[in-house]
Amino acid sequence: MMATSGKDACGLNGEEPSVSLTSNNDKSLVNGATTEASALSKPQNGGGTGAERFAFSPEPTIEDIRRMQAQFTDERDWNQFHQPRNLLLAMVGEVGEVSELFQWRGEVAEGLPDWTEAEREHLAQELSDVLIYLVELAEKCRVDLPQAVLRKMALNRLKYPANKVHGSAKKYTEYKD
Numbered sequence: 081m082m083a084t085s086g087k088d089a090c091g092l093n094g095e096e097p098s099v100s101l102t103s104n105n106d107k108s109l110v111n112g113a114t115t116e117a118s119a120l121s122k123p124q125n126g127g128g129t130g131a132e133r134f135a136f137s138p139e140p141t142i143e144d145i146r147r148m149q150a151q152f153t154d155e156r157d158w159n160q161f162h163q164p165r166n167l168l169l170a171m172v173g174e175v176g177e178v179s180e181l182f183q184w185r186g187e188v189a190e191g192l193p194d195w196t197e198a199e200r201e202h203l204a205q206e207l208s209d210v211l212i213y214l215v216e217l218a219e220k221c222r223v224d225l226p227q228a229v230l231r232k233m234a235l236n237r238l239k240y241p242a243n244k245v246h247g248s249a250k251k252y253t254e255y256k257d
C-alpha cells in the first residue's frame with residue numbers, strides 16, 4: 081500500500097528524520113485504553129468502516145512535527161517566507177485542496193469505503209500539509225499547541241456538559257437555562 085510510514089513516503093528523500101516514523105506500534109492507545117496489535121492492523125489510510133476502531137500512531141508528536149518542519153525550512157533558507165500571515169494563507173490553501181477531494185461526491189461515509197487507495201493517499205498528503213502549516217503557524221505565533229488544545233478541550237467540556245447536551249448538536253448559545 082502507499083503507506084504514510086517510512087522516509088520515502090514522507091518525502092524525506094534521504095534526509096534522516098529525527099524521530100522514528102514507523103507505523104502503529106504493537107500496542108497503542110485507543111480512547112485511553114491499551115489495545116492489542118490486532119485492533120490496529122488495518123492499513124494506515126483506512127478502508128475501514130465506522131464500526132472499526134482507529135487510532136493514530138504515537139509518533140511523530142506535534143513537537144516532533146514542529147522540529148522536522150523547522151529543519152526543513154532552515155535547510156532551504158525558507159524562514160524568510162514563513163511569516164505568520166503567509167503560513168495562514170498556505171494552510172488555508174491546503175484546506176482548499178482537501179475540500180477539492182470531497183467536492184461533488186455528496187456525503188462520504190466514515191472510513192471512506194468507496195475511495196481508492198490512491199485517493200486515500202492523496203487525502204493523507206493534503207491533510208498532512210494542513211497540519212504541517214498549522215503547527216508551524218502555532219510555532220511562529222508562540223502558541224504551545226498541545227497545551228492550548230488541553231485548555232480548549234477543558235473549556236469545551238465546561239461549555240457542553242455531557243448530561244446537558246447529550247445527543248444534541250445545538251450550539252451552547254442556544255441553551256436557555
Ligand SMILES: Nc1ccn([C@H]2C[C@H](O)[C@@H](COP(=O)(O)OP(=O)(O)OP(=O)(O)O)O2)c(=O)n1
Pocket residue numbers: 153158161177206208209212213
Ligand atoms: N514555501 C514552502 C513550500 C512548501 N512547503 C512544504 C509544506 C507543505 O507540506 C508542502 C506544500 O508544498 P506545495 O506548495 O508544493 O503543495 P502540495 O504539496 O499540496 O502540491 P500541489 O499544490 O501540487 O498539490 O511543502 C513549505 O513548508 N514551504
